[in-house]
Amino acid sequence: MQRPILLSTPHMSGREQVYVKEAFDTNWISPLGANVTAMEEQIKAYTNANAACLTSSGTAAIHLALRLLEVGVGDTVFCASFTFIASANPIKYLGADIVFIDSEPETWNMSPQALARALRDAKEQNKLPKAVIVVHLYGQSAKMDEIVAICKQYGVPVIEDAAESLGSTYKGQQTGTFGDFGIYSFNGNKIITTSGGGALVAKDPAMIEKAVFLATQAREQAPYYQHEEIGYNYRMSNVSAGIGRGQMEVLAERVAARQDVYQYYERHLGDVDGITMMPKLSDTMSNHWLTAITLDVKDLHLSPYVVMAKMKAANIETRLLWKPLHLQPVFADVIFYFHDTRQQAVCEQLFEKGICLPSGSNLTEMELQYVSETLCHVLGEELNVAVV
Structure with missing residues (x-):
């Protein structure tokens, strides 16, 4: 009998064990350590992103991006409709409203025509969105020149959900690096995996610095546990990042x-x-x-x-x-x-x-x-x- 042929399974190189062992040998098992720092540098080098923050999931990375854009109750975010629900769920985490945008035939991704109409209507209603989330479906890049230009016309930030497209390029540039923020996923079925995890990249390093702060429970610099705003437990573990270091190499x-x-x-x-x-x-x-x-x-x-x-x-x-x-x-x-x-x-x-x-x-x-x-x-x- 033919053994099961599965859709997309993890593919280990063997190098992962070296870095995981390093985490155990140094007893750095927490969401901090050399593996986390090194993998963030690998992501920056590979994608040419200005700054990167490893997270516990791609969903967490989207949530952080929206939080950094101060999305909240009463706000609106535009999002591609043809995608996994994780692209949109973080919008609701923050109590904001969603407007979904159709795909177009050439890429199956967000339609620039539909987006332009939606933004025009929003402008007329004096309710422009706080962000647009565009997705690169199954690894195929959306029409980023058109989408970025339309959003720039209305002064609306772009978040790229590149969970499925790490390694894909648009006109020679890595997906995830066109917008104000980009996110990647390292779930078990993705092109590389950390078993579970993600990353947030941004044009502005200060935004990533704030993302790291929010992802580590928003703990202030103080000799005791001081918290002045709500944070999250969103950092990737040093063990998972060890898997990721080996995966990034291949x-x-x-x-x-x-x-x-x-x-x-x-x-x-x-x-x-x-x-x-x-x-x-x-x-x-x-x-x-x-x-x-x-x-x-x-x-x-x-x-x-x-x-x-x-x-x-x-x-x-x-x-x-x-x-x-x-x-x-x-x-x-x-x-x-x-x-x-x-x-x-x-x-x-x-x-x-x-x-x-x-x-x-x-x-x-x-x-x-x-x-x-x-x-x-x-x-x-x-x-x-x-x-x-």
């Missing part, structure tokens, strides 16, 4: 491996009737964290759910694309701006027909062949035709 290799996975699927599935690969925007380089495809549901006469069930029966894990947040029951009353008001939302169309394929950097060519052949067989079986 990040370029992991990016290359994920790109190879995408290219394999592109060669073997790109011309199969009924399958369309996630688009690649010119002047960008995606880390292809997950390889995503859409299925021609009308012509195939089947849903992604059927395809996923048949792939699961073959011991292959697949996943639907993100359910748009404006369709989530918890956000039922949130305003949503369409890419094109004359058509169904782009992100809704993608959700209805898209799936993610196994994309781990540790997949073998034999496993990729099995996934590709199985998917072709599933589609051919449903179409009742022979797939060559």
Whole structure:
């Protein structure tokens, strides 16, 4: 029986144990220590960010960015709808309102057209948002030149949720470094992992200094525990950062491996009737964290759910694309701006027909062949035709 082929599993190099052992040998197990400092320097060097703060999760990093922008009750934050809920939850932590923005077809990310309309309306209502959260989905960069220019026109800060796109570039620049703040995730399924964790980067080092302060319970400089504002326990542990140091050393290799996975699927599935690969925007380089495809549901006469069930029966894990947040029951009353008001939302169309394929950097060519052949067989079986 074919062993399970999972969507995206951790891929250790062996170097991680060296730094974890160092943490144990020096007894620095707390959220401080040489590993934390060193990994923050690695992130700065790799991304060319001005400053970085390691956090307990990518969600915590978004929360800190919003807090640094003084988001609170009565404020509004614009956020991409086509993303994991962690992009939006921190907005509600702070009691602010959300406006969701549709995707556009070329990147599946935030639509500059919809964003421009939303900001224009907000300006007319004298209620500009405190921030815009743009997401780089599955490793593909959003159209950052357009988005940053639109936000700059209205004086609105940009937070880049680059949780899925560490190692991806837009016009040669690392994602996460275009906005006022950028966040990365090191969750177990990401391109590199610390088991759980994240990072906040910023253009202004003073903002990161304040983030570190807030992330360590906002303890003031005093000979006793003095607290003058609310803080959080958001710093990454020195042990987890040890894993991260080893992972950062092989990040370029992991990016290359994920790109190879995408290219394999592109060669073997790109011309199969009924399958369309996630688009690649010119002047960008995606880390292809997950390889995503859409299925021609009308012509195939089947849903992604059927395809996923048949792939699961073959011991292959697949996943639907993100359910748009404006369709989530918890956000039922949130305003949503369409890419094109004359058509169904782009992100809704993608959700209805898209799936993610196994994309781990540790997949073998034999496993990729099995996934590709199985998917072709599933589609051919449903179409009742022979797939060559």
